[in-house]
Amino acid sequence: MPESLFADAMERLDAALQYVRVSQDAIDRLKSPKASPIVSIPVRMDDGSLKIFPGYRVRHDDTRGPTKGGVRYHPGVCLDEVQSLAFWMTFKCAALNLPFGGAKGGITVDPKTLSRMELERLSRGYIDAIADFIGPDIDIPAPDVYTNPTIMGWMMDRYSIIKRKLVPAVVTGKPTPLGGIVGRQTATATGAFWVVQTVLNKLERLPYETTVAIQGFGNAGGILAELLFKAGYRLVAVSDSQGGIYRKEGLDIPSIRQYKDQNKGVDAAYCQGSVCNILDRETISNEELLTLDVDVLIPAALEKQITAENAEAVKAEIVFEVANGPITSSADAILDRNGIIVVPDILTNAGGVTVSYFEQNRRASYDSTVR
Numbered sequence: 001m002p003e004s005l006f007a008d009a010m011e012r013l014d015a016a017l018q019y020v021r022v023s024q025d026a027i028d029r030l031k032s033p034k035a036s037p038i039v040s041i042p043v044r045m046d047d048g049s050l051k052i053f054p055g056y057r058v059r060h061d062d063t064r065g066p067t068k069g070g071v072r073y074h075p076g077v078c079l080d081e082v083q084s085l086a087f088w089m090t091f092k093c094a095a096l097n098l099p100f101g102g103a104k105g106g107i108t109v110d111p112k113t114l115s116r117m118e119l120e121r122l123s124r125g126y127i128d129a130i131a132d133f134i135g136p137d138i139d140i141p142a143p144d145v146y147t148n149p150t151i152m153g154w155m156m157d158r159y160s161i162i163k164r165k166l167v168p169a170v171v172t173g174k175p176t177p178l179g180g181i182v183g184r185q186t187a188t189a190t191g192a193f194w195v196v197q198t199v200l201n202k203l204e205r206l207p208y209e210t211t212v213a214i215q216g217f218g219n220a221g222g223i224l225a226e227l228l229f230k231a232g233y234r235l236v237a238v239s240d241s242q243g244g245i246y247r248k249e250g251l252d253i254p255s256i257r258q259y260k261d262q263n264k265g266v267d268a269a270y271c272q273g274s275v276c277n278i279l280d281r282e283t284i285s286n287e288e289l290l291t292l293d294v295d296v297l298i299p300a301a302l303e304k305q306i307t308a309e310n311a312e313a314v315k316a317e318i319v320f321e322v323a324n325g326p327i328t329s330s331a332d333a334i335l336d337r338n339g340i341i342v343v344p345d346i347l348t349n350a351g352g353v354t355v356s357y358f359e360q361n362r363r364a365s366y367d368s369t370v371r
């Protein structure tokens with residue numbers, strides 16, 4: 001795989017272009033993100049010091065409508081990553097026939113090290129820095145890795161202060177009392193659940209005969225694990241950023257979720273107490289989870305998890321990409337050669353942006369009614 005994630009995404013584009021007829025003009029435009037502002041966000045920390053955080057908001061392509069995509073808070077965020085994620089959003093929105101182009105944003109930060117007030121100042125500072133690049137008809141941010149409705153509420157409020165009027169449609173994924181839509185928080189997982197059900201139905205696989213391993217236990221992976229568990233699938237392994245647990249007979253997902261929620265800490269998913277002590281389970285690493293002998297593997301954390309280095313060891317029959325870009329292009333070729341079915345991210349995780357569309361659309365009509 002090329003060093004850069006965006007170069008890897010271009011390899012995918014070239015591979016896909018063998019199957020469709022597209023003008024060179026369109027290809028050239030798809031290969032060049034429309035705008036990639038990089039900003040510096042000064043934040044006054046609780047101890048009085050000033051810290052500067054790098055922020056990004058990439059608008060990849062707006063041919064189909066205002067650009068759309070989440071904002072990620074993660075220490076690994078960089079321009080290359082945000083450009084790639086924005087590129088994938090263009091294709092995701094097109095695959096679902098939503099009237100949006102693709103965008104993505106991010107801040108290079110470990111949000112777990114910030115206090116709630118520092119997080120609020122950072123989120124408001126991000127909007128101060130990018131206010132000229134976003135808007136309901138231009139570009140509409142949303143939640144992504146480690147961002148949530150509260151953060152979207154701060155962003156909407158800050159944008160409205162700058163514009164001197166209430167502009168709820170500037171972001172989606174807001175808290176419901178502020179114009180958010182019921183179901184947005186569970187939308188990515190719910191969409192993925194229906195994709196899994198549909199594909200497995202087609203393959204005539206029954207839930208209770210199907211073993212599943214999920215990497216990532218957050219808004220996408222954690223909720224999806226619970227939906228699959230309730231539908232009767234045998235979830236044998238789950239993990240979060242700290243590590244994972246494995247149990248051949250299947251894990252009790254609702255208890256693990258409850259335990260993780262109560263303990264807040266990420267290590268709760270691999271449990272050093274109560275619930276997990278009852279279970280006869282093994283701890284495994286995130287890398288081990290990817291190569292387990294299961295029917296279904298679901299990477300639902302970050303990009304570049306299945307690469308040329310570990311693809312040969314993947315034993316699952318079907319991989320559902322719930323994270324954005326968890327499989328590199330070189331790994332894709334290996335999985336294909338080994339007869340492993342891959343259901344791509346731009347379909348599997350498109351539930352989030354689809355429900356964002358309903359939220360934004362509803363808000364837009366509300367705005368025009370009150371005007």
Ligand code: GLU
Nearest residue numbers: 069070142144352353356
């Ligand atoms: N962050 C989500 C994604 O990657 C949702 C984007 C949105 O709702 O705009 O698809």
